[in-house]
Amino acid sequence: MKPTIQIKDKCFEISIPSEKILEEVKRMAEQINKDLAGTEPLFLVVLNGAFMFAADLMKQVSIPCQISFVKLASYHGTGTTGKVKELIGLNENIEGRTVVIVEDIVDTGITMEQMIHSLKAKHPKEVHIATFFYKPEALQKTVHLDYVGMHIPNDFIVGYGLDYDGFGRNLTDIYTLKKEVNEVCLSLK
Ligand code: IMP
Numbered sequence: 001m002k003p004t005i006q007i008k009d010k011c012f013e014i015s016i017p018s019e020k021i022l023e024e025v026k027r028m029a030e031q032i033n034k035d036l037a038g039t040e041p042l043f044l045v046v047l048n049g050a051f052m053f054a055a056d057l058m059k060q061v062s063i064p065c066q067i068s069f070v071k072l073a074s075y076h077g078t079g080t081t082g083k084v085k086e087l088i089g090l091n092e093n094i095e096g097r098t099v100v101i102v103e104d105i106v107d108t109g110i111t112m113e114q115m116i117h118s119l120k121a122k123h124p125k126e127v128h129i130a131t132f133f134y135k136p137e138a139l140q141k142t143v144h145l146d147y148v149g150m151h152i153p154n155d156f157i158v159g160y161g162l163d164y165d166g167f168g169r170n171l172t173d174i175y176t177l178k179k180e181v182n183e184v185c186l187s188l189k
């Protein structure tokens with residue numbers, strides 16, 4: 001039986017081990033190091049979800065760069081609200097700069113569409129998106145993803161920065177919501 005955890009009222013089963021995640025992060029960083037050499041990019045990390053991916057990615061990015069953070073929120077429980085709230089905004093001047101958005105997951109694409117739109121108004125040279133997870137079946141918007149870690153099915157996941165109601169962000173592996181209810185859930189605690 002696969003390791004299972006319970007978070008509040010829901011059961012989750014392990015689906016992606018941390019070793020696999022780190023392999024893909026390394027591959028993404030190597031590509032970024034090649035593509036963006038000489039551009040001195042500004043990495044813009046989308047909090048809260050992307051904090052763990054960003055830390056792993058930036059440890060492997062070896063070109064001169066800067067890192068900053070914005071805080072957005074769109075999810076409530078296990079579903080998107082369709083509206084994106086900006087909780088902490090951008091302070092840097094990005095005019096003429098190469099910007100790389102660092103995101104945990106692209107689901108409907110609403111967050112990335114809105115972010116690209118508001119960044120473009122500040123006249124950067126170019127904006128790239130680096131997202132670790134991508135759910136192609138959930139996408140509702142046209143967004144170009146430059147760097148993608150893993151394509152995943154349209155299931156709700158937690159771990160590696162992603163949460164259910166604020167919990168589960170600290171898990172290093174990825175867990176997927178189990179569809180069956182009333183199952184015995186063995187806590188890993
Ligand atoms: P989008 O705007 O629908 O693309 O959603 C983006 C945001 O929703 C992500 O940055 C996550 O914070 C959150 N999100 C999307 N899918 C999941 C999931 O499966 N688990 C936890 N959070 C998710």
Ligand code: MG
Pocket residue numbers: 046047048049050103104105
């Ligand atoms: Mg996010």
